[in-house]
Amino acid sequence: MxxxxxxxxxxxxxxxxxxxxxxxxxxxxxxxxxxxxxxxxxxxxxxxxxxxxxxxxxxxxxxxxxxxxxxxxxxxxxxxxxxxxxxxxxxxxxxxxxxxxxxxxxxxxxxxxxxxxxxxxxxxxxxxxxxxxxxxxxxxxxxxxxxxxxxxxxxxxxxxxxxxxxxxxxxxxxxxxxxxxxxxxxxxxxxxxxxxxxxxxxxxxxxxxxxxxxxxxxxxxxxxxxxxxxxxxxxxxxxxxxxxxxxxxxxxxxxxxxxxxxxxxxxxxxxxxSMTLFMRSELPEGMYEWKVGSEYPTKKTTRDLNILRNYAWKKGIKSVYYIRTFTDDGDEVGANYCENCSI
The missing domain is CATH 3.20.70.20 (Anaerobic Ribonucleotide-triphosphate Reductase Large Chain)
Incomplete structure (x- = not known):
């Protein structure tokens, strides 16, 4: 824990x-x-x-x-x-x-x-x-x-x-x-x-x-x-x-x-x-300003996760417990099963 x-x-x-x-x-x-x-x-x-x-x-x-x-x-x-x-x-x-x-x-x-x-x-x-x-x-x-x-x-x-x-x-x-x-x-x-x-x-x-x-x-x-x-x-x-x-x-x-x-x-x-982040593999359009105008405005990437982790660090968060991804087929994937979810 x-x-x-x-x-x-x-x-x-x-x-x-x-x-x-x-x-x-x-x-x-x-x-x-x-x-x-x-x-x-x-x-x-x-x-x-x-x-x-x-x-x-x-x-x-x-x-x-x-x-x-x-x-x-x-x-x-x-x-x-x-x-x-x-x-x-x-x-x-x-x-x-x-x-x-x-x-x-x-x-x-x-x-x-x-x-x-x-x-x-x-x-x-x-x-x-x-x-x-x-x-x-x-x-x-x-x-x-x-x-x-x-x-x-x-x-x-x-x-x-x-x-x-x-x-x-x-x-x-x-x-x-x-x-x-x-x-x-x-x-x-x-x-x-x-x-x-x-x-x-x-x-x-x-x-x-x-x-x-x-x-x-x-x-x-x-x-x-x-x-x-x-x-x-x-x-x-x-x-x-x-x-x-x-x-x-x-x-x-x-x-x-x-x-x-x-x-x-x-x-x-x-x-x-124990903080958990929850992200869809396809992000809601326009939610994150750094995605606006990008080639893939809704596709979740490791860059997105890195930005959020840095934001958490600057805010004083001591650790991120899990990052869970909700995929297009409706499955919820934990960080232990998705290499792209772990940095």
Missing amino acids: TEIFQVQKDSKINNDQSYEYLGNDISCNLGSTNVVNLMDSPDFGKSVRTMLRALTYVTNNSNIDVVPSVKNGNDMYHSVGLGAMNLHGYLAKNKIYYGSPEALEFTDIYFMLLNYWTLVESNNISIETGEKFYEFEKSKYADGTYFDMYLNEPDFSFKHKKVEELFKGIFIPKRTDWEELKAKVMEYGIYNGFRLAVAPTGSISYVNESTASIHPITQRIEERTEGKRGKVYYPAPYLSDETIPYYESAYDIDQRKIIDTYATAQKHVDQGL
Whole structure:
């Protein structure tokens, strides 16, 4: 999974197969918020803090003795990865187009709140236990520079009235709140070396009747083949005559909207996000300005992918998880099967 970005130290083994020193590897303790449910919570902050506690319980009880380096890393950093799913479902439900300025502002605030409240609760756990993650004193949390991205900006204010209405009644931290949190973190530390990550959530999103991760849907009614059950059809959540226009397929929108959405969230995430790009082998005409006037204005090429990858890099995206291609015959091809989709 490309949402997990953690510093690792390899274990060194002597010829007699004993450890000279024990390194640390990744323990993947992931969970996802359902955007619709969390926004309906009577207490957004308490809900996030509870989820951080639950994931911390998992990491504290993950005694993976059979892989000593993983157990060691888990014990050192108490790593978790709280993420999100059902972003497109929430936007469509509230008649907001994916990738629009309103959608980006909503995403920005939502992930800022996940960051704030997981920091608050991780700090609370450190205060209760007297423990910090390994080498906390060498981190940007310890010297306070981590908080610069919030303290060097003007005090928060909404840009769009509709987004302000969506967050009505939900606490939004001001500069003074970040300053207070910074002081507590510098004094007492935080328990979890890593807190946030966004996984693909392909399967669990179906169970939760939600859209996967924070990327757009691929079909308004998705067809899947599941073992002995055969074909199963999953309509997008809250699908109705009113929400249909807001459910544009990922294959039919400018991929920069997906990149912008993930880049907006990435600012607040200490690990990564599993971002997937979705492109047709024949692109919608006029979607990308660099294709206008070219010999093949709709044919997808590796140059197109390279331009989008560079755009993602400049926006601060840490990795591209998959690039999926929808071919002329209706087949969806993953990057592992299409050499032209991989750069």
